[in-house]
Amino acid sequence: MLEAIHLTKRFHQGEIDVVAVDRFSHRFQPGITAVVGPSGSGKTTLLNLLAGFDTPTEGEVRVQDGEKAVVLSKLDEGRRAELRLRLMGFVFQQWNLIPTLTALENVAFPMMLAGHRLKERQERAAALLAQVGLEKRVKHLPNRLSGGEQQRVAIARSLALDPPILFADEPTGNLDSASGERVMELITSQARKGRTVILVTHDLELARRADCVLRLRDGRLVDG
Amino acid sequence: MEVLALVYRNLRARPVRSLLTLLGIVVATASMVLFMSFGEGLRKALGAELSSVGPALLVLPEGVEAFSAGYPELRPEVVERLEALAGELGVTKVIPSAVFVRGGFDPTSSFAFQGLPQGVSPKDLYPNLEGAEGVVTPGKGGAVVGGTIAERNKLGLGKTLRLSPEVSLEVVGVLERAGGIADSVIYVPIEAIHAVLGTKNYTSVLLSIRDDRRAEEVAAAIEARIPGVDAQTAGDVLRFAERAVRISDLVRFGISLVALLVGGLLVANTVMMSVYERIREFGLMRAIGARRRFIFGLVLLEALLLGLVGGLLGLLLGQVASFAVNWYTVREVGLALSSVTPRLAFFALLVALVLGLLAGVLPARTASRIPVVEALGRV
Known part of the structure; x- marks a missing residue:
């Protein structure tokens, strides 16, 4: 479960107060929830708040951690990082992978942070890469992979610790349509397995596959 | 495994820069080893010299x-x-x-x-x-x-x-x-x-x-x-000589400190540049769930590795230089002036490691303190 309650984020730009997210409230359910809106509508800021990259000016983000609900936005940086590691997976538009690690090591990275054993990490990372169809690319560094392959490695990595929540920020933004289609299929299949997927996009075509669509304009939820 | 791979491959990804930095530490450590080896050589020579002296007492003007x-x-x-x-x-x-x-x-x-x-x-x-x-x-x-x-x-x-x-x-x-x-x-x-x-x-x-x-x-x-006279036993002479050598040790260490300082600044500069180039990478790691201290440790490890490898190579070079000095002084005055003793080797490595550690702290702190949203370029 992920819930935003009266989430507000204000920035000071010189003399002007900019409200990037304005009293946003929503309870995210398993399945795909698409957040759409033109650029500057506050999509990225909203994702930053929901994932705990940033803290809101007002309101709060709640996340279910096992039996108990935790107010993510009230925790310190270290605790937020720890919850992100266990409960959330991320696929960004670009800069998804650590450039000096192989595909396998990238996928194994969150498991290393979580303290899993080397053998276990390697086996699971290899299995996840096979699941996204990259079993022959495990030892490749990111710069030897195509954009679509890199996104698939990112998806495999986001599943490494089997998190209930998946954030996908313009995951097909830089891809050709065939690669984009492949990536979306993988994301959709994860949503069908009961994960809560938050898909941030300005592509309305992509948003059509979502179970729920949230439209943002000037930081406000228009309908949803 | 991933951590060591990260540190090693990052240094290897910029080979020229890493090598130049390494060279700085190698030269700094080698010069320190050579400078300090003169003290160790003097100690050995004095010990040998005094043990071959026949008379037990030396009377000198006060x-x-x-x-x-x-x-x-x-x-x-x-x-x-x-x-x-x-x-x-x-x-x-x-x-x-x-x-x-x-x-x-x-x-x-x-x-x-x-x-x-x-x-x-x-x-x-x-x-x-x-x-x-x-x-x-x-x-x-x-x-x-x-x-x-x-x-x-x-x-x-x-x-x-x-x-x-x-x-x-x-x-x-x-x-x-x-x-x-x-x-x-x-x-x-x-x-x-x-x-x-x-x-x-x-x-x-x-x-x-x-x-x-x-x-x-x-x-x-x-x-x-x-x-108006001092009567010195061999032990007195040795003690005096040890004190004199120790003072000269300090002076020589002081001189080599300049080289060490330059080496340390080189490491700090390299690691700092590498940190600025990898801000997004650190942002990504923290987004995935890495804590600040993980990033801090990662950057510090890089500086420590530079210090350790540079120290080892510097020790080797210092040893070679010490051989060269001895080859000359044995020929000219019949004395091996320079000696790289185990304690000097240990001290040199320790200094190189501390150098790496000190040089790494500031870049490591910088890397670990950048807000996630800024590091990810998501402001």
């Missing part, structure tokens, strides 16, 4: 340090008093000696003459010396030349040594090399030194005693009975 070769200040009366006290104190031999050093900038043009009384041979001072050619004891008008200096300056039997325009001596004996400073001395009759310096004074008086274990006691008695 306030003059051992091994100094200044103008002779011990008056003949002091020698007479020592001879008078000999029986009572258990002194078996009283050997007054005067030293005259003619220095040059180059070791090949520097000469040390030690004047010995009639009938005293260099073997009385350094028991392990042996004659190679001619006689061992310098007689009237004759000089006996140490093995190293004889070879270096081609001083064979029959050669003439001019100590001053008025005083010339003929080489009447050449000694075998025994390894040590005694090989670099020319032994002459004491009258020759007195004539050159225009004095009847002595530089020092060497005493042999019946029971070496009583050296301290005899030294104290001499100092109490004869005003």
Whole structure:
């Protein structure tokens, strides 16, 4: 479960107060929830708040951690990082992978942070890469992979610790349509397995596959 | 595994920069090892030197340090008093000696003459010396030349040594090399030194005693009975020498600190640049769930690795330089001046590691403190 309650984020730009997210409230359910809106509508800021990259000016983000609900936005940086590691997976538009690690090591990275054993990490990372169809690319560094392959490695990595929540920020933004289609299929299949997927996009075509669509304009939820 | 791969591959990804940085630490560590090795070499040489000295006590004018070769200040009366006290104190031999050093900038043009009384041979001072050619004891008008200096300056039997325009001596004996400073001395009759310096004074008086274990006691008695002299046992000399070497250790470490500082700044600069280039990477790691201290450790490890590898290579280079120095000094003065002892090696590695650690702290702090949204470029 992920819930935003009266989430507000204000920035000071010189003399002007900019409200990037304005009293946003929503309870995210398993399945795909698409957040759409033109650029500057506050999509990225909203994702930053929901994932705990940033803290809101007002309101709060709640996340279910096992039996108990935790107010993510009230925790310190270290605790937020720890919850992100266990409960959330991320696929960004670009800069998804650590450039000096192989595909396998990238996928194994969150498991290393979580303290899993080397053998276990390697086996699971290899299995996840096979699941996204990259079993022959495990030892490749990111710069030897195509954009679509890199996104698939990112998806495999986001599943490494089997998190209930998946954030996908313009995951097909830089891809050709065939690669984009492949990536979306993988994301959709994860949503069908009961994960809560938050898909941030300005592509309305992509948003059509979502179970729920949230439209943002000037930081406000228009309908949803 | 991933962490080590990250650190290693990141350094390898920018090979020229990493190599140049490494070179900075290598040179800094090597220069420190070489500088400090002189102290260790001196300690070893002094220990060896003193253990091959025959007489147990050295009497010097008060306030003059051992091994100094200044103008002779011990008056003949002091020698007479020592001879008078000999029986009572258990002194078996009283050997007054005067030293005259003619220095040059180059070791090949520097000469040390030690004047010995009639009938005293260099073997009385350094028991392990042996004659190679001619006689061992310098007689009237004759000089006996140490093995190293004889070879270096081609001083064979029959050669003439001019100590001053008025005083010339003929080489009447050449000694075998025994390894040590005694090989670099020319032994002459004491009258020759007195004539050159225009004095009847002595530089020092060497005493042999019946029971070496009583050296301290005899030294104290001499100092109490004869005003204006210091009587030093071999142990005193060693302690003094150790203190002098320790002071020079500090001076040499101070000098090498400059090189170390430059090496440290190089590491800090490299790691800082690498941090700025990898901000997004750190942002991504933190987005995935890495804590600040993980990033801090990662960057610090990189600096430490540079310090460790640079330190090891620097130690190796220092060792090579030390060999080269010894090759030269053994040939010229018969002494291995430089020595890379295990404790010096350990100290050098420790310094290189601390250098890496200190140089890594600021970049590591910077890397771990950038807000996630900024690092990810998601502001």
